[in-house]
Structures are given as structure tokens and as C-alpha cells.
Amino acid sequence: QVQLVESGGGLVQAGGSLRLSCAASGRAFNMYTMGWFRQAPGKEREFVATINWSDSTRYADSVKGRITISRDNNKNTVYLQKNILKPEDTAVYYCAADRAGRSVVNDYEFDSWGQGTQVTVSS
Numbered sequence: 001q002v003q004l005v006e007s008g009g010g011l012v013q014a015g016g017s018l019r020l021s022c023a024a025s026g027r028a029f030n031m032y033t034m035g036w037f038r039q040a041p042g043k044e045r046e047f048v049a050t051i052n053w054s055d056s057t058r059y060a061d062s063v064k065g066r067i068t069i070s071r072d073n074n075k076n077t078v079y080l081q082k083n084i085l086k087p088e089d090t091a092v093y094y095c096a097a098d099r100a101g102r103s104v105v106n107d108y109e110f111d112s113w114g115q116g117t118q119v120t121v122s123s
Contacts, residue, residue: 001111001112002024002025002026002029002032002097002099002111002112003024003025003026003112004022004023004024004025004095004096004097004112004113004114005022005023005024005114005115006020006021006022006093006094006095006114006115006116006117007020007021007022007023007117008020008021008117009093009117009118009119010118010119010120011120011121011122012085012119012120012121012122013085013121013122014085014086014087014121014122014123015084015085016085016121017081017082017083017084017085018081018082018085018119019079019080019081019082020036020079020080020082020093020095020117020119021077021078021079022034022036022077022078022079022080022095022114023075023076023077024076024077024078024095024097025076026076026097026099028099029073029076030053030073031053031099031101032053032097032098032099032101033050033051033052033053033097033098033100033101033102033103033104033110034050034051034052034069034071034078034095034096034097034098035047035048035049035050035051035095035096035097035098035104035105035110036048036049036050036069036078036080036093036094036095036096037093037094037096037107038089038091038092038093038094038119039091039092039094039116040088040090040091041090041091043091045094045107046060047060047105047106047107048060048063048067048069048080048093049063049067049069049080050069050104050105051069051070051071051078052101052103053101055070055071056103057069058103058105063082063089066082066083066084066085067080067081067082067083068080068081068083069081078095080093082119085119085121086121087121087122087123088121089119089121090119090120090121091118091119092116092117092118092119093116093117093118093119094113094114094116095113095114096110096112096113096114097110097111097112097113098110098111099111099112
């Protein structure tokens with residue numbers, strides 16, 4: 001497995017912005033598909049965004065236009081830039097890796113997970 005450590009969560013007002021980071025171990029990071037998921041209280045974990053080895057990205061419909069996923073292979077880090085935050089964005093955000101580099105969006109298809117970082121958006 002890959003070690004993943006998220007950071008950047010916190011409390012932010014609605015309409016504000018936040019950037020989450022996920023630092024990964026592993027020498028083949030540039031080949032991994034990296035994803036972000038979130039889990040709100042009382043809800044199931046849901047897909048947010050992914051980025052693959054060729055920087056191809058996919059987003060959940062609920063966040064399109066407000067969220068950007070990116071990666072820096074030199075730093076073994078993936079980012080999630082969140083703009084125009086809404087109270088319904090409040091959740092624990094998890095970073096995930098698929099070492100096979102597939103085009104995946106389901107959580108069960110990812111083999112490594114971070115511990116999560118809390119994002120709370122106040123109205």
C-alpha cells in the first residue's frame with residue numbers, strides 16, 4: 001500500500017476557499033490514479049474527483065466548476081482546490097490512490113487511503 005497523509009482541512013465560511021493536500025509515499029506516484037472522496041455525517045462516502053497519470057481529471061456533478069484537482073509529481077502530492085464552499089461541503093475528505101493507474105471512481109477500486117481531514121463550512 002501507499003502511505004497517504006492529508007492536510008489543509010479546517011473551518012471556513014460559506015463562499016470561501018480551501019486547498020487540501022495529500023502527500024504520498026511510493027516511487028511510482030506519477031503513475032497512480034489519485035482521488036478525493038468525502039463523507040458527511042450520517043452519509044456514505046462519495047466520490048469527489050480523480051486525476052490520473054496523464055493529468056486527466058473527473059469530477060462529481062455536485063462539485064463541477066467549484067473544485068479543481070491537481071498533482072505535483074515532483075512532490076508526490078495531490079491537491080484539491082475548493083472554491084465557493086457551501087455548508088453541504090462539510091465532510092471528512094479522504095485522499096485515495098489506485099496504484100494500477102486505472103480510470104476508476106468507485107471507492108472500492110482504490111487500494112490506499114489516507115486518514116481523512118475535516119472540512120467544516122459555516123453558513
